[in-house]
Amino acid sequence: xxxxxxxxxxxxxxxxxxxxxxxxxxxxxxxxxxxxxxxxxxxxxxxxxxxxxxxxxxxxxxxxxxxxxxxxxxxxxxxxxxxxxxxxxxxxxxxxxxxxxxxxxxxxxxxxxxxxxxxxxxxxxxxxxxxxxxxxxxxxxxxxxxxxxxxxxxxxxxxxxxxxxxxxxxxxxxxxxxxxxxxxxxxxxxxxxxxxxxxxxxxxxxxxxxxxxxxxxxxxxxxxxxxxxxxxxxxxxxxxxxxxxxxxxxxxxxxxxxxxxxxxxxxxxxxxxxxxxxxxxxxxxxxxxxxxxxxxxxxxxxxxxxxxxxxxxxxxxxxxxxxxxxxxxxxxxxxxxxxxxxxxxxxxxxxxxxxxxxxxxxxxxxxxxxxxxxxxxxxxxxxxxxxxxxxxxxxxxxxxxxxxxxxxxxxxxxxxxxxxxxxxxxxxxxxxxxxxxxxxxxxxxxxxxxxxxxxxxxxxxxxxxxxxxxxxxxxxxxxxxxxxxxxxxxxxxxxxxxxxxxxxxxxxxxxxxxxxxxxxxxxxxxxxxxxxxxxxxxxxxxxxxxxxxxxxxxxxxxx
Amino acid sequence: xxxxxxxxxxxxxxxxxxxxxxxxxxxxxxxxxxxxxxxxxxxxxxxxxxxxxxxxxxxxxxxxxxxxxxxxxxxxxxxxxxxxxxxxxxxxxxxxxxxxxxxxxxxxxxxxxxxxxxxxxxxxxxxxxxxxxxxxxxxxxxxxxxxxxxxxxxxxxxxxxxxxxxxxxxxxxxxxxxxxxxxxxxxxxxxxxxxxxxxxxxxxxxxxxxxxxxxxxxxxxxxxxxxxxxxxxxxxxxxxxxxxxxxxxxxxxxxxxxx
Numbered sequence: 001x002x003x004x005x006x007x008x009x010x011x012x013x014x015x016x017x018x019x020x021x022x023x024x025x026x027x028x029x030x031x032x033x034x035x036x037x038x039x040x041x042x043x044x045x046x047x048x049x050x051x052x053x054x055x056x057x058x059x060x061x062x063x064x065x066x067x068x069x070x071x072x073x074x075x076x077x078x079x080x081x082x083x084x085x086x087x088x089x090x091x092x093x094x095x096x097x098x099x100x101x102x103x104x105x106x107x108x109x110x111x112x113x114x115x116x117x118x119x120x121x122x123x124x125x126x127x128x129x130x131x132x133x134x135x136x137x138x139x140x141x142x143x144x145x146x147x148x149x150x151x152x153x154x155x156x157x158x159x160x161x162x163x164x165x166x167x168x169x170x171x172x173x174x175x176x177x178x179x180x181x182x183x184x185x186x187x188x189x190x191x192x193x194x195x196x197x198x199x200x201x202x203x204x205x206x207x208x209x210x211x212x213x214x215x216x217x218x219x220x221x222x223x224x225x226x227x228x229x230x231x232x233x234x235x236x237x238x239x240x241x242x243x244x245x246x247x248x249x250x251x252x253x254x255x256x257x258x259x260x261x262x263x264x265x266x267x268x269x270x271x272x273x274x275x276x277x278x279x280x281x282x283x284x285x286x287x288x289x290x291x292x293x294x295x296x297x298x299x300x301x302x303x304x305x306x307x308x309x310x311x312x313x314x315x316x317x318x319x320x321x322x323x324x325x326x327x328x329x330x331x332x333x334x335x336x337x338x339x340x341x342x343x344x345x346x347x348x349x350x351x352x353x354x355x356x357x358x359x360x361x362x363x364x365x366x367x368x369x370x371x372x373x374x375x376x377x378x379x380x381x382x383x384x385x386x387x388x389x390x391x392x393x394x395x396x397x398x399x400x401x402x403x404x405x406x407x408x409x410x411x412x413x414x415x416x417x418x419x420x421x422x423x424x425x426x427x428x429x430x431x432x433x434x435x436x437x438x439x440x441x442x443x444x445x446x447x448x449x450x451x452x453x454x455x456x457x458x459x460x461x462x463x464x465x466x467x468x469x470x471x472x473x474x475x476x477x478x479x480x481x482x483x484x485x486x487x488x489x490x491x492x493x494x495x496x497x498x499x500x501x502x503x504x505x506x507x508x509x510x511x512x513x514x515x516x517x518x519x520x521x522x523x524x525x526x527x528x529x530x531x532x533x534x535x536x537x538x539x540x541x542x543x544x545x546x547x548x549x550x551x552x553x554x555x556x557x558x559x
Numbered sequence: 560x561x562x563x564x565x566x567x568x569x570x571x572x573x574x575x576x577x578x579x580x581x582x583x584x585x586x587x588x589x590x591x592x593x594x595x596x597x598x599x600x601x602x603x604x605x606x607x608x609x610x611x612x613x614x615x616x617x618x619x620x621x622x623x624x625x626x627x628x629x630x631x632x633x634x635x636x637x638x639x640x641x642x643x644x645x646x647x648x649x650x651x652x653x654x655x656x657x658x659x660x661x662x663x664x665x666x667x668x669x670x671x672x673x674x675x676x677x678x679x680x681x682x683x684x685x686x687x688x689x690x691x692x693x694x695x696x697x698x699x700x701x702x703x704x705x706x707x708x709x710x711x712x713x714x715x716x717x718x719x720x721x722x723x724x725x726x727x728x729x730x731x732x733x734x735x736x737x738x739x740x741x742x743x744x745x746x747x748x749x750x751x752x753x754x755x756x757x758x759x760x761x762x763x764x765x766x767x768x769x770x771x772x773x774x775x776x777x778x779x780x781x782x783x784x785x786x787x788x789x790x791x792x793x794x795x796x797x798x799x800x801x802x803x804x805x806x807x808x809x810x811x812x813x814x815x816x817x818x
Contacts, residue, residue, distance in 0.1 A: 537607030
């Protein structure tokens with residue numbers, strides 16, 4: 001039998017050294033629901049040293065164990081010297097993200113991919129963190145799932161909440177939506193590559209087939225089924241009553257794990273007996289959350305001018321207009337230009353005028369008049385309808401009196417953009433570096449613009465329109481699916497086969513795959529959530545999200 | 560006619576077929592397996608199966624005669640044994656087989672017969688029985704044939720690298736199926752350098768030795784970790800191929816449970 005090759009890398013993925021361990025003594029457990037630590041016995045002379053041969057505790061280093069097509073990776077969490085051999089303790093790579101961070105409760109919404117949100121959190125705290133010690137060297141994050149929805153932590157009125165990235169975000173996304181976090185080292189080009197560790201958020205939407213395991217066949221050495229029974233009440237029908245419009249939505253669960261608003265889909269079988277759960281909602285409130293979050297972010301285009309004659313060159317003004325238009329197209333959101341002048345409100349434009357004309361009333365006498373009225377602190381935000389109904393533009397200037405001498409004045413045009421996708425997630429400063437002619441793109445304070453918008457009747461109109469939209473329907477579906485999913489996978493099925501079983505191929509399947517496990521003619525639709533390589537040459541596959549070991553229950557921290 | 564010999568760690572050989580010191584009544588030349596079964600009704604399923612380490616034991620008769628006493632012959636043997644590990648060499652009509660071992664018990668006695676002193680010895684193996692095998696060619700590939708189902712470690716050696724900063728690549732097929740590939744990335748290798756890829760060392764190693772053999776530098780960290788890299792000889796026709804070099808050598812051990 002070939003031995004396992006154990007390779008150790010430091011925290012920057014520099015290869016340090018390797019050793020061999022016997023195939024018969026190797027055991028390994030992986031649990032996607034309750035991450036575990038594994039122990040590996042290595043030869044006595046296998047001691048952690050840095051590249052410079054300096055002894056060092058290897059905590060935080062990476063370990064890779066391979067043998068033919070098998071590969072197991074982890075982050076070292078402990079090292080112990082024994083009399084005859086040493087022991088390395090290592091945790092699943094995903095525990096790198098067992099950290100608490102602050103997130104906005106509305107940052108993940110029903111209109112947004114959960115995987116995109118998770119990626120933004122990892123990029124913010126583990127790739128671009130100002131505290132560079134917390135960054136994971138060479139981490140690259142990709143979002144490969146298009147499932148939308150909310151997470152349990154968003155059920156709070158607080159604007160911000162502290163969450164554990166692993167438990168509250170990653171594992172919750174897995175448990176409720178089947179979005180699994182795959183963490184793998186980029187083994188190619190280990191010395192020169194910049195991508196050392198890859199995180200992928202993915203679901204099994206790309207798999208059209210569902211593998212079937214028959215546990216009564218002779219190749220299965222052992223199997224156990226623990227199916228959660230909530231006094232026999234597993235929800236398979238959800239009625240959602242909307243208090244605002246008075247509408248009622250009903251969702252039915254089918255035996256293949258799908259659901260529908262149709263109580264009798266042709267070719268499918270409803271789960272029986274029917275167990276109903278009623279959920280009361282107010283879609284107006286739900287819609288308000290969507291609209292709030294949709295336009296929660298804000299950035300601004302700012303063009304500064306030093307004016308001699310009180311006019312901004314028309315070419316630049318056109319460029320500014322064009323930049324606003326581009327942003328609207330790019331982000332499909334509102335673009336506004338605001339002004340918070342220190343001078344009289346009539347200095348710049350006529351309400352209702354289109355942007356091209358707003359500067360025309362601006363004359364030297366306006367400047368002079370403004371300088372004489374510096375004590376007037378007025379803040380005005382003007383909304384003018386621009387383009388389609390869901391696009392508005394505000395425009396205005398800011399005035400800096402310090403530069404107002406000898407007839408010179410400095411003015412700033414500002415165009416604020418606010419919307420859900422405005423801030424690029426990968427940017428460390430949360431601002432897109434952008435330049436359009438002489439118009440700099442910066443983040444600025446435009447709170448007043450959004451505040452004014454939220455106090456307007458247009459905002460209320462928007463919410464009502466949203467409340468009757470597909471987005472709301474998606475929220476309701478997710479609430480129903482959440483109920484179904486909690487029950488669908490709330491079981492613990494364990495199947496033990498030989499490691500080299502050609503029928504089951506226990507090492508082949510990705511954690512997170514959907515399966516139909518059959519016992520005595522009954523099919524259990526489930527997902528693969530754990531795998532254990534046992535010392536006796538067998539592999540135990542664990543399905544479902546329920547755990548029955550007390551230690552694991554404690555580890556799950558309420559997920 | 561069979562023949563036993565021992566070789567110690569400094570290369571000295573000790574003949575055990577000499578009438579002066581003759582190894583006889585050997586035991587443990589077969590094998591034992593660590594097979595674990597699970598009873599299912601009236602049959603058993605194999606849960607796991609593996610080779611079990613089994614000592615080879617026997618007696619060595621140290622002869623006493625007018626030329627030398629048995630005591631002296633034993634003392635010479637004792638000195639030979641100190642340089643461990645030992646290699647037990649077993650020659651039979653089917654070929655020569657070896658086993659690396661450690662002397663774990665020697666039953667020293669007195670002269671106990673008219674012939675001399677009979678001493679019991681136990682040799683515990685650290686390897687299976689193996690047969691040395693080596694092939695090389697001034698071309699890009701060599702072929703080895705193994706008759707053993709045991710995966711046998713070996714070492715590859717390349718030279719004549721055709722590019723100074725080559726992506727040196729090696730592959731192995733068994734009966735036409737690719738089972739292993741390996742690659743070095745961005746490493747400066749001279750055409751006179753020897754590059755070694757070895758699974759017969761613990762830990763595995765990839766290194767180069769420049770012409771003259773004055774130094775060794777590890778290339779492990781420069782290898783492509785996404786490939787298997789390390790060769791093993793499997794049952795069947797093993798073809799080793801190198802790209803980017805003009806000479807290839809394969810040296811290994813075909814492992815057997817018993818011979």
